[in-house]
Amino acid sequence: MKTEKKLDYILAHNPDAVFLVRTSDLKIEQCNHMALQLCDIALEEMLNSYAPDLFTSLNESLSILTQLVSEGDTFSIEEVLTTAKGNIVWGQVSLYTFSLQECNYQLIRITDITPMKQRELELKKIELELQQHSKELMLANEEVVAINENLEHIVEERTNALHHQNEQLAQYAFLNAHKIRGPLARILGSSYALEYAEDEDERQKFIHSVTKSAQELDMVVHEMAQVLAIDDDQQEDEIINVAEDRMTVSEKSAEKFSS
Known part of the structure; x- marks a missing residue:
């Protein structure tokens, strides 16, 4: 119950794009408003979508996640993301694995650092x-x-x-x-x-x-x-x-x- 409340708080208040993905099939179960805005799609299109379809360049990162089986494993990387609609985003991607109600999940958080990277370039x-x-x-x-x-x-x-x-x-x-x-x-x-x-x-x-x-x-x-x-x-x-x-x-x- 505590994990569910914490997850609800993260989805509701996190300023970054957050996706809750089932480890078994990599389907998106929940997301926040920033995730919808980042992907430029509606909620009904987002839910139950195959996560790698939304960010083609995340395939390799998500495949690494499948090897993280123990609860609490984390993975973070900075990379250029291409959305399904062709938008280019430079993001700091953080992935965290956990179990909820006997089901394994991946919590994906994407911080949009495109403006910062553009200034750096x-x-x-x-x-x-x-x-x-x-x-x-x-x-x-x-x-x-x-x-x-x-x-x-x-x-x-x-x-x-x-x-x-x-x-x-x-x-x-x-x-x-x-x-x-x-x-x-x-x-x-x-x-x-x-x-x-x-x-x-x-x-x-x-x-x-x-x-x-x-x-x-x-x-x-x-x-x-x-x-x-x-x-x-x-x-x-x-x-x-x-x-x-x-x-x-x-x-x-x-x-x-x-x-």
Whole structure:
């Protein structure tokens, strides 16, 4: 009598789906409202139904129960259940065997943990996505660091090259200054002598010397101007190349982190 009252209390007040199944034929003898709701069927369809027909994935669990013959044996498992109507439920299934009025029964309790499992799966998916994103960011950062290190090396090489070119240019300018002195000295000397020329022939001689020295000076200045222009163009190209490299690295870095 005490067992019957306890069973009635469990069926009436348990918040989970509860089924009372006869061990001999696995037919459902009683169930509560949550069991009807879980299976989405009416009471008349539930009673005397073959328990494995309601949950196809419980067949293996119920077959294990048939081996539990002593009173008080229990079995619990967490698994995905498929109802006869095709609904998918993730449940914590607890099975308990007992005897009542010389008849063996199985009390099956199913706790619907579908929402909890769905949250767990969603959180696991998010965690995997975050790990993948973190890995991609780490690889992108390593690539940017490598690019920057390479760029610094390139800039240092080109800076040294420009410095060397400037030194060569200064040396060249110094040497050309000596080339200027020769024709300039001859111009000054001929101009001075021209003032004291005694006749026209001598004057023409000094004028010719001034003209020739002036032409020679012009050629030296022209050559220097050409060299200066070439070196300026080379330095400008170097500066442009370095600037383009910096822009390329910046664009690559922006693309990596925006993706």
